[in-house]
Amino acid sequence: MDAFLQLDADIVTWINQGIGRVYILDRITYLVVSDYFVPLMMCFWGLGVWFHGKNLAERISNQKAVLAAAISLGFANLAVLLINQAVFRERPITQYDLANLLYAPTDSSFPANPAAVAFAFATAIWWRNRRASMVPSVLAALWSVTRVYNGLFFPSDVIVGALIGMAVACLFTWGLRMIEPIPTRVISGARLLHLA
Amino acid sequence: MTGSFIVDYYLLVAFASVGVFQVIGALHGFRGMMFFNHRHASFLLGLALLAGAVAWFFLSTPRNVSDSDLGLNGNEQFAYFFAGSGTGLAFTLALASLRQWKFGAEPSNLATGLDALRESTYFWAIRRLMRRFGGFSIRD
Secondary structure, three states, X not given: OHHHHHHHHHHHHHHHHHOOOOHHHXXXXXXXXXXXHHHXXXXXXXXXXXXXXXXXXXXXXXXXXXXXXXXXXXXXXXXXXXXXXXXXXXXXXXXXXXXXXXXXXXXXOOOOHHHHHHHHHHHHHHHHOOOOOHHHHHHHHHHXXXXXXXXXXXXXXXXXXXHHHHHHHHXXXXXXXXXXXXXXXXXXXXXXXXXX | XXXXXXXXXXHHHHHHHHHHHHHHHHHHOOXXXXXXOOXXXXXXXHHHHHHHHHHHHXXXXXXXXXXXXXXXXXXXXXXXXXXXXXXXXHHHHHHHHHXXXXXXXXXXXXXXXXXXXXXXXXXXXXXXXXXXXXXXXXXX
8 A cells, every 4th residue: 555655656746846837837837737727618618519419319318417417516526525524634735845836725625625526527428429528538648647747636536536426426427317207397397498 | 907806807707798798699699688780790799708808808918827826716717707707797687687677577477587678678677577576667
């Protein structure tokens, strides 16, 4: 276990040395590591997916994917919050002398909340539309990597966070199928108002 | 920059979502959602609004602030995104209905759901819906 934790720390301290070397990379990282940029882009992508579809069946399937993604995102957040009640791990940035382009958070590092919510969103879309899930998957991966790059999380925090997000998305995608026809009726209601 | 992080975030989402709806309208042929008849013009306007809003928000002042300070936590982001994108949608449908006042005004059977916006503005689509259910109509 100690060897594993040491490897985790070695990866963060090694990768973090890139900050401050290339100005353009720092500016891009500053944007991607933000609490707002990736979630916003994912939500706008979700809006796009809601309206997309070559035919009615495909559009309704996409809309169910967006419903599942929105619900999964919320419950992935809740799952991390509950785990944080029992587990606390200090952030790498508080344990080591690391550079950081974000602020220095004080809450638990494990599991990584951004990875959980972003991968929950991407996975829920993936179940119904593989092509449409590519953008959120790339954004989720980029967000997670930049968080490690900035010394905010250990790689294992991000991996476990992503796994939690994926598991929650699988559960709620399956759950929404189990409670049919409720999702279909929600979409029918929006269709009546010409919004779906 | 308005001086309030919440207002800035709300404005970012509202303006950017108007841009997203213009792009969606242009790509999928929902003319009732577009401000212009020309799909390319709507597409370019949408991209400009989206890029402009994001650039304004992130470049006007440092935005990497903690949610315990001036920033927003995840739940607040979700709530303000919902409010901002709802405002953006309402504004888009209202302005598109005004800009293309006569589009879809003539009586006909509209497609259901979103597809109605290929043949009519949102105003006329909702008006037909209200008449179908025996509700208020401005011409009655």
